[in-house]
Amino acid sequence: LLLAYDPARKLARVQVNLERTLVNARMIYELLDVEPRQQDKPGAPVLTATRGEVRFDKVSFGYTPERKVLQDVSFVAEAGKTTAIIGSSGAGKSTIVSLIQRFYDLNAGAIRIDGTDIAQVTKASLRSHIAYVSQQPYLFEGTIRDNIRYGRPGATDAEIEQAARLAHADEFIERMPDGYDTLVGENGMTLSGGQRQRISIARAIVRNAPILLLDEATSALDNESEALVQEALDTVMKGRTTIVIAHRLSTVVNADHIIVMEAGSIIEEGTHEQLLAITNGVYARFYTMQTARGETPDGAVSQQGVS
Numbered sequence: 001l002l003l004a005y006d007p008a009r010k011l012a013r014v015q016v017n018l019e020r021t022l023v024n025a026r027m028i029y030e031l032l033d034v035e036p037r038q039q040d041k042p043g044a045p046v047l048t049a050t051r052g053e054v055r056f057d058k059v060s061f062g063y064t065p066e067r068k069v070l071q072d073v074s075f076v077a078e079a080g081k082t083t084a085i086i087g088s089s090g091a092g093k094s095t096i097v098s099l100i101q102r103f104y105d106l107n108a109g110a111i112r113i114d115g116t117d118i119a120q121v122t123k124a125s126l127r128s129h130i131a132y133v134s135q136q137p138y139l140f141e142g143t144i145r146d147n148i149r150y151g152r153p154g155a156t157d158a159e160i161e162q163a164a165r166l167a168h169a170d171e172f173i174e175r176m177p178d179g180y181d182t183l184v185g186e187n188g189m190t191l192s193g194g195q196r197q198r199i200s201i202a203r204a205i206v207r208n209a210p211i212l213l214l215d216e217a218t219s220a221l222d223n224e225s226e227a228l229v230q231e232a233l234d235t236v237m238k239g240r241t242t243i244v245i246a247h248r249l250s251t252v253v254n255a256d257h258i259i260v261m262e263a264g265s266i267i268e269e270g271t272h273e274q275l276l277a278i279t280n281g282v283y284a285r286f287y288t289m290q291t292a293r294g295e296t297p298d299g300a301v302s303q304q305g306v307s
């Protein structure tokens with residue numbers, strides 16, 4: 001399946017062993033900077049957003065001309081607030097997150113940050129406003145310190161250690177034989193899922209960007225990791241515009257705004273209370289089903305339950 005993805009095809013060319021190392025095609029794609037498609041317009045200005053409001057204005061998009069995966073999608077992710085996106089597999093949630101980072105250009109419509117069309121500004125300046133925490137964070141071959149510094153190459157050691165503390169990553173880093181100089185990645189120390197996520201959150205904290213894109217983990221972490229990851233996420237989300245592909249019921253219920261997607265369109269949006277009030281609404285059914293299955297608003301939910 002991954003070979004169907006353009007980034008993965010490019011990776012094959014640079015002879016990365018996908019089976020061993022591929023954890024997030026989009027992340028590596030950006031890391032290697034091998035995308036030729038979205039060139040900056042000549043003389044494009046830099047983005048100077050400060051609030052970080054993200055607005056989709058009638059966005060349509062397809063990876064191929066024959067098939068649209070987003071149809072006329074409009075929504076506003078308010079500055080400093082949390083917007084949760086839910087929807088069954090293939091609904092277009094990850095595509096939204098990719099388009100905000102401008103991995104692809106739109107077929108129609110516009111995405112604006114604080115009113116500026118992201119297609120008109122330099123990609124580098126756009127991405128400097130965004131931190132992305134993926135489900136399966138990519139750790140490259142190098143020290144833990146370098147892996148956190150990837151969030152902002154100019155970060156000082158003190159800033160890196162402060163970010164690690166806020167992300168609850170210092171607790172395990174300091175127990176490692178070489179601390180922040182411990183080698184991770186393919187031939188280095190193996191980290192658990194929860195530890196990798198906390199490194200990735202530290203990376204996002206160090207980046208200090210106004211917009212946070214978050215693909216919440218579906219895979220189960222042990223209870224302690226789960227609680228620490230959640231606390232770390234709460235820290236990094238504070239005061240930022242967060243757009244989260246939500247897999248936990250608590251994230252959905254606590255979000256300021258919820259977007260329900262189906263087959264490339266938004267079918268419902270609003271707060272938890274507003275959506276629950278829609279008789280026979282998709283969200284109301286989803287919520288009833290999750291809670292009936294014994295999920296509490298603190299438990300993880302499956303995206304399959306939305307359809």
Ligand code: ATP
Pocket residue numbers: 004005006063064069087088089090091092093094095096303
């Ligand atoms: P999931 O919950 O399974 O991750 P999703 O809601 O995030 O699903 P997307 O990953 O955005 O859905 O996919 C929307 C549609 O676009 C799907 O039909 C998917 O197969 C297709 N798609 C996603 N990425 C690509 C790509 N790089 N090339 C071609 N088609 C793609």
